Amino acid sequence: MAFLLICIVALIISAIGFYRYIWFISVGYGFSIAGIGVTMLVAFGIWGGLDPLTIVMSALLVVYGLRLGTYLIVRESRSASYRDVGQAAIEHGRTVALPLKVLTWIACAALYACEASPVLFRLSNHAPVDAVGIVGAAIMGTGIILESVADFTKNRFKRHHPDRFCDVGVFRIVRCPNYLGEVLTWTGVFVSGVTVLRGFWQWAAAIIGYVCIVWIMFGGARRLELRQERNYGQDPAYRHYSTHTPILIPLIPLYSVKNAKWLVG
Incomplete structure (x- = not known):
């Protein structure tokens, strides 16, 4: 019942993608996660089950989602380069058939619920505060x-x-520190649930959400790498930077994912 509730919340908020198709996976994503966090705080405040840890984690979901959604809107309005990219995405979105838009909408909302599900299951299972959490x-x-x-x-x-x-700054550590931050955020959410998940479906939801977002972040890193190759590939400074700075994971000598065509993001 609680999982269905956060799915419905994600469906309502991510429906903004019907206005701009790209918003299913950008602005709609951020605000859906924020909405899920608010829903858990309100619902379990009424039903009971909130404790200091789940209050903090639900609030972090709200902070994460509001920051991301607001940042994306501001970036679209202020950055000429992103406006160009966004305009191309808008034009593409106009060609997407309605059934595919509906499928994207449902899949995205389900994914957002799965990503946040370890916090939800900690609440619904009335799990005690523990070191892993x-x-x-x-x-x-x-x-x-x-x-x-x-x-x-x-x-x-x-x-x-x-x-x-x-x-x-942090771009000296990895070339995509924003995506690394995203991976860390959802790694933390997943880790928080490993001691409290019960049964096949809870584990399946948590694993699907985590694996999908990590896959998407590596796909985003690949997309950025290809764009930077086009823009800076002839610059010796960029070539040195890209061959000496890991693309996503610190201390792991993985410098390129451009040939991994199975990645999407």
Whole structure:
């Protein structure tokens, strides 16, 4: 029942994608996660089951979603390059048939519910606060901070160096620190649930949500790599940067995913 409730919330909010198709997976994503967090706080505040850990984790979902959704809207309105990309996406969205839009809408809402489900299941199973849950919340918070810092760093850098790739601050650690922050956020959510998940369906929802978002983030890293190759591939400084800085995971010598065509993002 609780899982169905957050699915309905995600369906209602992500329906914004019928206005702009790309918003199913961008603005609708951020605000759906925020809406799920609010729903869990309100519903379990009424039903009972909230504790300090689940209050923090639900609130972190709200913070994460509001920050992401707002950031994406502001970026679309202020960045000329993203407006161009967005306009292309809008034009593509107009050609998508309604049945495919509906399928995308339902699939996205289900995915968003699955991503947040470990927190939901901790609540609905009335799980006690434990060390694993606290560690998961800490990882989640670290991911949100990293993603926020990465977005801020790149925006500030691009204002002064619009034609250069960003290689300062957290971009010295990995080339896609915002995607790393996203992976850490959802790793924290998944970890928080491993001691409280019960039965096949709870485990399936949690695993599907986590695996899909990590796959999507690697796909996003691949898309960014291909775009940067087109824009900066002839620059010796970029070639040195891209062959000496891991693309997504720190300390792991994975420098390119451009040939992994099975990745999407």
